[in-house]
Amino acid sequence: xxxxxxxxxxxxxxxxxxxxxxxxxxxxxxxxxxxxxxxxxxxxxxxxxxxxxxxxxxxxxxxxxxxxxxxxxxxxxxxxxxxxxxxxxxxxxxxxxxxxxxxxxxxxxxxxxxxxxxxxxxxxxxxxxxxxxxxxxxxxxxxxxxxxxxxxxxxxxxxxxxxxxxxxxxxxxxxxxxxxxxxxxxxxxxxxxxxxxxxxxxxxxxxxxxxxxxxxxxxxxxxxxxxxxxxxxxxxxxxxxxxxxxxxxxxxxxxxxxxxxxxxxxxxxxxxxxxxxxxxxxxxxxxxxxxxxxxxxxxxxxxxxxxxxxxxxxxxxxxxxxxxxxxxxxxxxxxxxxxxxxxxxxxxxxxxxxxxxxxxxxxxxxxxxxxxxxxxxxxxxxxxxxxxxxxxxxxxxxxxxxxxxxxxxxxxxxx
Numbered sequence: 517x518x519x520x521x522x523x524x525x526x527x528x529x530x531x532x533x534x535x536x537x538x539x540x541x542x543x544x545x546x547x548x549x550x551x552x553x554x555x556x557x558x559x560x561x562x563x564x565x566x567x568x569x570x571x572x573x574x575x576x577x578x579x580x581x582x583x584x585x586x587x588x589x590x591x592x593x594x595x596x597x598x599x600x601x602x603x604x605x606x607x608x609x610x611x612x613x614x615x616x617x618x619x620x621x622x623x624x625x626x627x628x629x630x631x632x633x634x635x636x637x638x639x640x641x642x643x644x645x646x647x648x649x650x651x652x653x654x655x656x657x658x659x660x661x662x663x664x665x666x667x668x669x670x671x672x673x674x675x676x677x678x679x680x681x682x683x684x685x686x687x688x689x690x691x692x693x694x695x696x697x698x699x700x701x702x703x704x705x706x707x708x709x710x711x712x713x714x715x716x717x718x719x720x721x722x723x724x725x726x727x728x729x730x731x732x733x734x735x736x737x738x739x740x741x742x743x744x745x746x747x748x749x750x751x752x753x754x755x756x757x758x759x760x761x762x763x764x765x766x767x768x769x770x771x772x773x774x775x776x777x778x779x780x781x782x783x784x785x786x787x788x789x790x791x792x793x794x795x796x797x798x799x800x801x802x803x804x805x806x807x808x809x810x811x812x813x814x815x816x817x818x819x820x821x822x823x824x825x826x827x828x829x830x831x832x833x834x835x836x837x838x839x840x841x842x843x844x845x846x847x848x849x850x851x852x853x854x855x856x857x858x859x860x861x862x863x864x865x866x867x868x869x870x871x872x873x874x875x876x877x878x879x880x881x882x883x884x885x886x887x888x889x890x891x892x893x894x895x896x897x898x899x900x901x902x903x904x905x906x907x908x909x910x911x912x913x914x915x916x917x918x919x920x921x922x923x924x925x926x927x928x929x930x931x
Contacts, residue, residue: 535553536550536551536552536553536555537549537550537551538551538637538638540595540630540633540634540636540637541633542597542626542627542629542630542631542632542633543626543629544600544626547574547595547597547630548595548596549593549594549595549634549637549638550584550587550593550594550595551587551593551638552587552588552591552592552593553588554588554591555638557638557639557815557816558639558816558817559639560639560640560641560642560819560839561591561592561593561638561639561640561641561644562591562592562593562640562641562644562645562646562794562795562798563592563593563594563595563631563634563635563640563641563644563645563646564583564592564593564594564595564646564647564648564791564794565594565595565596565597565627565630565631565645565646565647565648566578566581566583566594566595566596566647566648566649566653567596567597567599567608567627567647567648567649567650567652567653567654567656567657568596568598568599568606568608568649568650568652568653569649569650569651569652569653569654569675569779570605570606570607570608570614570615570651570652571604571605571606571607572606572650572651572652572653573598573606574595574596574597574598575596575598577596577650577653578596580650580779580782581648581650581782581786581787582784582787583596583648583787583790583791585787586787586788586791590791592644592791593634593638593640595630595634597627597630599623599652599656600619600621600623602616602617602618602619603618607652608623608649608652608653608655608656608659609621609622609623609624609656609659610623610652610653610654610655610656610657610658610659610676611655611658611659611677611678611679611680611684611716612679612680612684612714613655613677613680613710613711613714613715613716614651614652614655614676614677614704614711614716615652615655615711617712623656623659624659624660624663624664627656627660628660628663628664628667629882631645631667631883632881632882632883632885633882633883634883635839635883635884635885636814636843636882636883636884639816639839639840640839640883641798641821642667642799642821642837642839642885643669643798643799643800643801643821643823643837644669644794644798644799645667645668645669646668646669646670646671646672646794646797647660647661647668647670647671647672648671648672648673648674648790648794649671649672649673649674649676650673650674650675650676650779651674651675651676651703651704651778651779652676653673653676654673654674654675654676654677654704655673655676655677655678655716656676657671657672657673657676658671658673658676658677658678658679658685658693658722659679661685661687661691661693662678662679662684662685662686662687663686665687665688665689665690665691666688666689666835666887668691669691669692669765669794669797669798669799670691670692670693670694670793670794670797670798671691671692671693671694672693672694672696672790672793672794673693673694673695673696673722674696674697675696675697675698675701675703675704675778675779676695676704677704677708677716677717677718677719677722678693678717678722678725678726679717679725680714680715680716680717682725682728682729685725685729687729689763689765689766689833689835690729690730690731690762690763690764690765690766690767691726691729691730691765691766692730692765692766692767692768692769692797693722693723693726693730693767693768693769694768694769694770694771694790694793694797695719695722695723695768695769695770695771696744696753696770696771696773697719697770697771697772697773697776698745698773698775698776698777698778698780699772699773699774699775699776700775700776700777701776701777701778702777702778703778704716704778705718706718706719706772707719708721719770719772720770723756723758723768723769723770724768726766726768727758727768729766730762730763730765730766730767730768731761731762731763731766732758732759732760732761732762732766732767732768733758733760733761733762734758735758735760735761736756736757736758737756737757737758737759737760738754738755738756738757739755739756739757739769740755741753741754741755742755742771742785742789743783743785744771744773744776744780744782744783744785744786744789745773745776745780745781745782745783746781746782746783747781748773748774748775748776748780752773752774752775752776753771753772753773753774753776754771754772754774755769755770755771756769756770756772757769763832764800764823764824764825764832765799765800765823765824767797769793799823800823800824800825801821801822801823802822802823802824802825802826802834802927803821803822803826803905803925803926803927803928804925804926805819805820805923805924805925805926806855806866806923806924806925806926807855807857807864807866807906807923807924808864808923809863809864809866809920809921809922809923810862810863810864810920812840812841812842812862812863812909812911812914812920813842813911813912813913813914814840814841814842814884816840817840817922817923818838818839818840818841818907818909818920818921818922818923819838819839819840819922819923820836820837820838820839820905820906820907820922820923820924820925821836821837821838821839821925822834822835822836822837822905822925822927823835823837824889825892826892826927826928826929826930827892827929827930827931828892828893828894828895828896828898828899828929828930828931829894829896829931830892830894831891831892831893831894832891832892833889833890833891833892834889834890834891834892834927835887835888835889835890836849836887836888836889836890836905836907836925837885837886837887838880838885838886838887838907838909838922839884839885839922840884841880841884841885841886841907841909841922842880842884842909842911842913842914843880843881843882843883843884844879844880844882845879845880845909845910845911845912846877846878846879846909846910847877847878847879847880847886847907847908847909847910848873848874848875848876848877848878848907848908848909849873849874849878849888849905849906849907850867850868850871850872850873850874850905850906850907850908851867851871851872851873851874851903851904851905852867852868852870852871852872852903852904853901853902853903853904854867854868854869854870854904855867855904855924855926856868856869860919860921861915861917861918861919861920861921862911862914862915862916862917862918862919862920863919863920863921864921865906865921866904866906866921866923866924867904867905867906867924871906874888874890880909886907886909892929896931898929899929899930899931900928900929900930901928901929902926902927902928902929903926903927903928903929904924904925904926904927905924905925905926905927906921906922906923906924906925907921907922908920908921908922909921909922
């Protein structure tokens with residue numbers, strides 16, 4: 517059995533954190549979400565979730581890594597839930613190796629529901645949902661990337677590991693992954709090992725597995741070294757990236773902390789480096805928004821996003837995501853080769869005036885999202901075509917017509 521003690525650091529003054537918070541419930545009671553003080557509900561922001569190690573807690577992990585102090589300046593939503601308690605410790609059911617030693621709760625669905633609960637209350641950018649975890653929380657972050665690849669843009673794992681076997685990860689699309697690991701970790705070995713007889717991969721093997729999942733080249737690109745640990749001399753952390761040839765939205769990176777332990781004494785810059793890495797690794801946005809939408813019964817305007825590849829030579833998926841849609845309503849993706857701006861029902865029609873409805877009809881999730889994936893046709897003659905898209909939906913709790921729309925999204929097909 518492994519335990520992850522958090523380093524107790526004496527500070528002369530606690531770092532300032534965002535004063536604004538709300539609570540959400542993913543099914544296990546309230547969880548605090550930090551919100552930037554200057555939050556504008558009409559503007560979507562990234563979401564960062566921190567997952568603690570075995571025997572840790574959400575607040576304890578935050579005290580160790582200290583992301584909350586950056587919420588206002590970084591302009592993101594932030595939460596740090598606590599896992600269930602087994603016979604002795606709080607834990608997450610990450611991979612077979614770590615760390616559900618007594619029961620096997622569905623933590624993956626719980627954390628997904630927690631993300632949906634935040635989306636239902638706040639305007640979350642669906643292309644910028646990030647997870648960071650330590651030890652058991654790192655294992656759980658990889659589990660979330662495998663189980664909810666459509667939701668998670670990127671993860672960062674300190675002293676965690678992914679599934680031992682590639683077949684156990686069912687990622688439906690690429691995810692950016694960052695593995696951070698100390699070479700002198702005696703709890704989760706840098707080179708891999710066993711927990712209660714169950715194997716887990718080492719740091720490089722974890723990265724190699726995600727190179728395969730993300731379709732990346734095995735050619736390594738060295739980066740500038742980093743100073744992540746207080747009591748190690750100089751820039752002790754070696755950066756190695758695998759970000760060439762990847763499918764859109766995927767990459768893998770390894771930060772090797774030379775002589776680093778399992779719970780290193782992190783520098784004040786650690787959280788900044790991780791947040792900067794998240795900023796550089798969203799899902800790949802495609803298209804340009806136009807034709808502003810009006811607020812619906814959620815109190816927020818619905819917005820349409822797209823990510824993936826608009827290339828007519830590759831024939832890759834292009835995924836559309838409508839956000840801030842009332843929960844559990846029916847709607848559909850509209851397409852036209854022309855744009856308009858006509859008041860219609862309780863909103864504004866942005867495509868057409870003639871348009872096509874991309875069947876089937878869709879039902880919005882508990883987080884107020886709707887997703888539709890189209891495969892770009894491999895037809896070179898279509899390069900340069902600008903498609904206009906919009907999501908229309910029933911909104912019985914909104915205006916008198918009970919129908920509203922997202923904004924418009926213009927997508928240009930490329931060679």
